[in-house]
Amino acid sequence: MELVTKKFKELTLDELYDILKLRVDVFVVEQNCPYHEMDDLDQSAYHVYLKDDEGIQAYLRVLDAGAAFDEVAIGRVVARKRRCGLGTQILSAGIETAKRVMGAKKIKIEAQTYAWSLYEKAGFRQISEEFLEDGIPHILMMLEI
Numbered sequence: 001m002e003l004v005t006k007k008f009k010e011l012t013l014d015e016l017y018d019i020l021k022l023r024v025d026v027f028v029v030e031q032n033c034p035y036h037e038m039d040d041l042d043q044s045a046y047h048v049y050l051k052d053d054e055g056i057q058a059y060l061r062v063l064d065a066g067a068a069f070d071e072v073a074i075g076r077v078v079a080r081k082r083r084c085g086l087g088t089q090i091l092s093a094g095i096e097t098a099k100r101v102m103g104a105k106k107i108k109i110e111a112q113t114y115a116w117s118l119y120e121k122a123g124f125r126q127i128s129e130e131f132l133e134d135g136i137p138h139i140l141m142m143l144e145i
Contacts, residue, residue: 001050001057001089005097008043018056019047026078031136041067041075046101048094050086057081058090062097065104071142072104077115087115091122099145106144113137 004015011019024037045061058079065072074094079086098104111119113130119141120126128140 001052003048003050003093005046005048005093005101007046011047015047015049015056019049019059022056022059022078022080023076027076034134046097048090048097050090050093058086060090060094062094062102064102068110069108071106071108072098072102073108073110074098075109077109087118088121091118095122095143104145106142109141109143110138111141113139116141119143 006015020037028034028037041063042061044067045063047059047061049056049059051057060074060077063069063073063075067073068075074091077087077091077094079090095107098107107124109119109124110133111124114137116126116139122143124141124143126139127142130137130139132138
């Protein structure tokens with residue numbers, strides 16, 4: 001498995017297509033949740049993904065402070081296959097990118113509630129009550145480095 005980290009303008013058209021396809025397949029189609037997947041934050045993000053011979057297997061984006069929250073943020077965390085460690089691997093890579101590239105001291109996420117334990121195992125702590133975002137239960141979580 002190869003780890004790739006790129007700014008938006010460094011992505012090839014095929015990489016961008018594969019990233020957006022994976023995100024739409026999971027967040028829009030699989031979760032039956034019509035929402036604005038393309039939210040104008042991708043252009044300023046670092047895109048972190050794991051790929052193998054079959055393509056992109058896990059992905060997330062890292063946003064600088066001020067883009068989504070006052071703190072550095074990680075979002076759009078997704079893995080093609082569940083319960084095999086890809087989520088943990090990509091989250092760890094995203095945290096390292098946030099620290100190395102953005103000097104993050106805190107990282108904030110808006111997590112789907114069902115994935116709470118993935119983030120807690122990485123050191124994130126819940127900082128809000130549950131709320132609905134596009135009809136899906138979410139919580140805010142923070143990692144203090």
